Amino acid sequence: MLAGILNKHSSQMKFIIFFLGISTFCFSQKFTFIYETKYRLNSEKPDDVNSDNMILDLKNNTSIFRDSQDKKSDSVKLNNGNGRYKMGVENQFYIKKNLNQKRIEKVITYLGTDYLLPIEEILNWKITSEQKMIGKYKSQKAETNYGGRNWIAWFTTELPFSNGPYVFNGLPGLIVSIQDSNNEYSFNLIEVKKGGNIFDAGTKPIKIDWEKYETLAKSFFNDPYDINTKVAMGKTVTFTSPNGIVMDISVKTKEMQKNILQENNPIELNHKINYK
Structure with missing residues (x-):
């Protein structure tokens, strides 16, 4: 009887060791x-x-x-x-x-x-x-x-x-x-x-919260082509269409703002931004 108990215990231990081995293998x-x-x-x-x-x-x-x-x-x-x-x-x-x-x-x-x-x-x-x-x-x-x-x-x-x-x-x-x-x-x-290649390409990310995230999003909405920065650097800002037509960048800005308003369905719905 004792031998039977020991054999049963031994079998259970082998199963546990096998399971742990599989788990360790999977997670490593x-x-x-x-x-x-x-x-x-x-x-x-x-x-x-x-x-x-x-x-x-x-x-x-x-x-x-x-x-x-x-x-x-x-x-x-x-x-x-x-x-x-x-x-x-x-x-x-x-x-x-x-x-x-x-x-x-x-x-x-x-x-x-x-x-x-x-x-x-x-x-x-x-x-x-x-x-x-x-x-x-x-x-x-x-x-x-x-x-x-x-x-x-x-x-x-x-x-x-x-x-x-x-x-x-x-x-x-x-x-x-x-x-x-x-x-x-x-x-x-x-x-x-x-297998596969896991890597992080982030470089010294700046920590923000949802309030700061909203500030960034609104900043992009107000100036999607970063015109203010470019003008401050003395650059002329224009937009050339695929047809080669040069247009005022403000036209392209309005198009982008329209798209943002129409496509404002974030996965975090509780952090949806009211751009208006």
């Missing part, structure tokens, strides 16, 4: 998760949907989430090159997570300067008993609130990473699908790669 490796990201620029235009592939690079409990093209641009920037330039305050950003330190940060590049915005909103998940297959993964439903939106997520313990796209994390497995209840933002896992 690099993984890349690619998400198809869809979003509506205008909440009143349900058919106006943009789609991008975004990448979650993960090593241990550290991750970076960004647009696939931005990752290529960041790689060039990291090697002392000129990365891709995007107009706007939030059009070029990435999300840094350090889950051991419970730190999530949004790094925004604006006019060549990196700004670091800490994400301090806590995700309180409600895990339900509902399950379904998503692709090849057995997934379970969970809900939370973030950024003034209600989010419905599906996670799988078959990928044992408490992480996910954008700022989302904290579930007992990787988030394979998440969307807000208004169907304005969605992230769906489409590919998993072992």
Whole structure:
């Protein structure tokens, strides 16, 4: 009888050691998760949907989430090159997570300067008993609130990473699908790669809060082509269309401001900026 108990205990220990070995192996490796990201620029235009592939690079409990093209641009920037330039305050950003330190940060590049915005909103998940297959993964439903939106997520313990796209994390497995209840933002896992290159191209980012973020956004809205700075430096500012027609920059400024007003549907709805 004692031998049986010892054998049973030995088997349990072997299972625990095996499980820990698998966990250690998983979390000590690099993984890349690619998400198809869809979003509506205008909440009143349900058919106006943009789609991008975004990448979650993960090593241990550290991750970076960004647009696939931005990752290529960041790689060039990291090697002392000129990365891709995007107009706007939030059009070029990435999300840094350090889950051991419970730190999530949004790094925004604006006019060549990196700004670091800490994400301090806590995700309180409600895990339900509902399950379904998503692709090849057995997934379970969970809900939370973030950024003034209600989010419905599906996670799988078959990928044992408490992480996910954008700022989302904290579930007992990787988030394979998440969307807000208004169907304005969605992230769906489409590919998993072992390995990958995780790097941070941020250079001495300036820490800001949401109030300062709003100030930057309004500054861009009022002067999207940085005319004031250029004029102060003695430069002549004009805009040449693809047809070669030179026009007053104020015309292009008004076009940009119109686009900003029409596409003002941020993922953090509780930080939506009133430009008027």
